[in-house]
Amino acid sequence: MDVTPPDDRARALEAAHHAALAFLDSVDERPVWPRASLDHMLAVFGGPLSEDGIDPVAVIEEIAAHADPGLVAIPGGRFFGFVIGATHPAALAADWLVSAWDQNSGSSTLTPATVAMERVAGQWMLDLFGLPASASVGFVTGGQLANFTCLSTARVAVLGRAGWDVAEHGVREAPALRFVVGADRHGSIDRAARFLGIGRAELLVVDADDQGRMRPDALESLLANGDGPVIVCLQAGEVHTGAFDDFAALIPIAKRHDAWVHVDGAFGLWAAASASLSSLTVGMEQADSWATDAHKTLNVPYDCGMAIVRDPADSIAAFRTGGDYLIYSGLDPWDVTPELSRRARGVPAWAAMRSLGRSGVAALIDRLHENAVAMARGLASIEQIEILNDVDYTQVMFSAGSDAATRALGAAILTDGTAAVTGAEWRGRAALRCSMSSWVTTPDDIRRTVEAVRRLVSL
Structure with missing residues (x-):
């Protein structure tokens, strides 16, 4: 044929x-x-x-x-590995439409319907997160590219403040850039730095507390002992413990040293949408950029990360391109991300938020946290299990005593198939990590998982 x-x-x-x-x-x-x-x-x-x-x-x-x-x-209620949500019905159906429509959504002139939905989705997110309404929101593939996009913008901006034009002169002879990270940052920050030509040996690492939160005193000490352009990377939701950096303490310190502050909030930014959890994000709005991923906490399909930048002019300076055949109309999607051609990945996010409403988004976040608390309580009732973190958000980390027993339990859980959790290393110990990310998870899913762990840990 x-x-x-x-x-x-x-x-x-x-x-x-x-x-x-x-x-x-x-x-x-x-x-x-x-x-x-x-x-x-x-x-x-x-x-x-x-x-x-x-x-x-x-x-x-x-x-x-x-x-x-x-x-x-993964779309079921007992997949607790990594940080992966299921797919909300409205988001799934909207994603099918996106594929059928086949709109190249880099240009607002070419594809106004899908760009409009993405722009509105971005405005809704800024409102839910308590971030500046004038910020740019670029839809990228996921949390990794959201971090890369924000940090690319940050590099252009801080070097520009130092009198160096990256677009004109590149970075080979640019002023030395200080790239500051927490000891328990996510690996996507290091990977984004590598994409920018910043190696592991160049990272300036700030000590963290027992939950993975950057220590304000350590940040102050590090920044006081150096000068030049600086980017400070904070996080909303440590991937193992779920802990949030103390933004209200850390961001003023960074700002006193004229730093660009970036917040990696792949799944944690969404805590701001919940009245009961928003205290975790107090002060976050004072940063310069934020990265998140709607396929995690909002439960939309993959390929829906968001790179948020306080000043759209900084995004344009980093990413606006030329081309006499391209059509520009103010601020286009291709002005704020590395991509030109792409699918309308923000439409499922619009659909999920339109279906849930403000109260529904808050209820979803609250339910994920309540499920994490219930899971921790159930696992703690098993004699051999120790909970290793403060369950402040959606992550539960636990061990079965020795490293060997913990790793064996992790393998047994996956072989059994009742639920899925993934392994971790925390403070030199083997651990298992259970992430509550799915809108589908019910109390019965938690009960079945706890029962399976109770049975397997005794074998």
């Missing part, structure tokens, strides 16, 4: 619809962890490309039939 007839689209979409619903209907009872290895999946889907094509419906049916054992039940 050389060309796919246009009327095959409806048939292929219908097949995908049925396959998607069948998968989602199975997640409550299927093993949470995959049952097939990568090698098995390569054997199933591999081989040379056939000379002739096949019917699109047959392709979808083949995918659905053969992928099943290699799929993870």
Whole structure:
């Protein structure tokens, strides 16, 4: 078959619809962890490309039939690994529309409908987070690219304040940049720094407390013993403990040294939307940039991170491009991120917030925290289990005594398939980390998980 007839689209979409619903209907009872290895999946889907094509419906049916054992039940209620949410119904359906519409959403002139929804979604987020309404919001692939985008902007801005034009002169002979990070920062900060040409040996690391929060006294001491352009990276939600840096104490210190302050809030920025949890983010609004990821706490599909910058002029200085064939209209999406062509990834975020409303977003955040507290309480009732963190937000970290016992328990949990947790290292100890990120998780999911851990830890 050389060309796919246009009327095959409806048939292929219908097949995908049925396959998607069948998968989602199975997640409550299927093993949470995959049952097939990568090698098995390569054997199933591999081989040379056939000379002739096949019917699109047959392709979808083949995918659905053969992928099943290699799929993870992330959309279910007992996937607690990494920091990964399920997908809200409105966001999932909107994402299907985004693919069907096929809008190249870098230009507000070319695709005004999708750009408008993204812009409104950004405004809603700024309001929920208590951030400046005039800030730019760039939709990128996820938390990693959100950090990179913000820190790229930060480098241009702080070097510009030092009299150096990065766009004109590059960075090889630029003034030395001090890049300040916390001892328990997320790895995406180091990776973003590496993308910017800043190596591990160049990072200025500030000590943290027992929960991973940067120590204000240590930051003051470090900044006082140096000069020149400086970027300070703080975090909202340490990935193991869920702890938040003390923004009200740290940001004024950084500002006294003319630092650009960036907040990595991949899942933590959303605490600001909850009346009961917003105290964790007090002072955060005084930073210069913030990164978050809607596929985590807001529960939209992947490919929906947000790079937020206080002054849009800083974003434009870092990212606006040329090209006589491009159409500009004030502030376009391609002015505030590294991308030109891209899908309308912000539309599912608009749909999720439109469906939930302000109270629904707050209730979602509160429920994630309540689930974390309930999980910690249940796990603590098991004699061999020790909770290792203060459960202030959505993360629960625990051990089974010795490092060997903890690692063995982690492997047993994944093999059992009732739930999924992932391993960690904390203060020299092996640990297991349980992240509450899914809108689907119920008290019964927590009960089943605790019962499984109780059974497995005794084997």
